[in-house]
Amino acid sequence: MMTIGILGAGKMAQMLVPKLVSGGHRVIISNSRGAQSLQPLIQQLGSGVTAADPQQMLAEVDVVILATPWEKTPAAIAAAGSWAGKVVIDATNNRRGPRPEDLIDIGDQGSSEVIAKLVPEASVVKTFNYEPIPIFAAGLPAEGDSGAIFFSGDDTQAKEKVAQLIRDLGGEPIDAGSLAEGGKLHGMGGSLSLKLKLLAPKEAKVLLSSVR
Numbered sequence: 001m002m003t004i005g006i007l008g009a010g011k012m013a014q015m016l017v018p019k020l021v022s023g024g025h026r027v028i029i030s031n032s033r034g035a036q037s038l039q040p041l042i043q044q045l046g047s048g049v050t051a052a053d054p055q056q057m058l059a060e061v062d063v064v065i066l067a068t069p070w071e072k073t074p075a076a077i078a079a080a081g082s083w084a085g086k087v088v089i090d091a092t093n094n095r096r097g098p099r100p101e102d103l104i105d106i107g108d109q110g111s112s113e114v115i116a117k118l119v120p121e122a123s124v125v126k127t128f129n130y131e132p133i134p135i136f137a138a139g140l141p142a143e144g145d146s147g148a149i150f151f152s153g154d155d156t157q158a159k160e161k162v163a164q165l166i167r168d169l170g171g172e173p174i175d176a177g178s179l180a181e182g183g184k185l186h187g188m189g190g191s192l193s194l195k196l197k198l199l200a201p202k203e204a205k206v207l208l209s210s211v212r
């Protein structure tokens with residue numbers, strides 16, 4: 001059992017909370033408006049989840065899911081305090097919405113490489129970013145053949161922790177490689193993104209080796 005923090009309490013957080021709780025974990029959600037503003041949502045989400053201000057949330061957990069809008073993320077990270085030693089699961093994307101014109105130009109680097117520079121003393125693992133939220137909502141836990149979940153990162157221990165978390169949610173973790181390589185493959189617009197379903201693990205591995 002882990003306590004997982006989530007920075008952001010919107011659609012991504014609300015999709016993940018019940019799955020994390022069913023997977024045996026406790027969750028602390030946070031937003032910019034303060035813990036009090038989240039009380040109605042806490043009531044709605046049920047047991048296993050509490051709300052805290054970002055600083056308190058960060059101080060209490062080892063693993064934090066980033067689920068803030070791209071343009072709000074740098075300020076959200078800065079306001080939360082020290083990220084040293086944390087595992088940061090980056091679910092963000094550099095976009096304002098779902099349309100092609102909503103993409104925010106960040107040059108050649110992958111979006112999680114940008115995030116990693118904002119939390120240099122933390123270990124960033126990218127996942128849950130590459131399909132619309134309803135696809136993860138419907139596909140986890142997977143029925144029968146587990147739904148493949150791509151993840152990427154540079155820290156082996158952090159990746160093992162996140163892989164176990166993915167299994168706890170009923171998915172099958174598929175290591176797409178480093179943040180630079182894998183992160184781009186399952187970044188928005190990458191060859192592993194927007195299949196509009198969770199692939200079966202075999203299918204995901206074949207696709208991964210074909211695009212590397």
Ligand SMILES: NC(=O)c1ccc[n+]([C@@H]2O[C@H](COP(=O)([O-])OP(=O)(O)OC[C@H]3O[C@@H](n4cnc5c(N)ncnc54)[C@H](OP(=O)(O)O)[C@@H]3O)[C@@H](O)[C@H]2O)c1
Nearest residue numbers: 008009010011012031032067068072076092093129132133
């Ligand atoms: N929508 C999708 O299908 C999808 C799929 C994959 C990945 N993503 C990515 O996931 C991330 C979250 O998306 P979402 O759809 O969950 O967004 P959302 O519903 O708009 O929720 C964003 C949350 O972030 C909070 N927030 C904003 N500024 C903050 C700050 N400075 N400090 C702390 N919390 C702050 C907001 O609350 P307050 O404003 O009250 O602070 C809100 O709870 C985005 O980066 C998005 O690109 C989305």
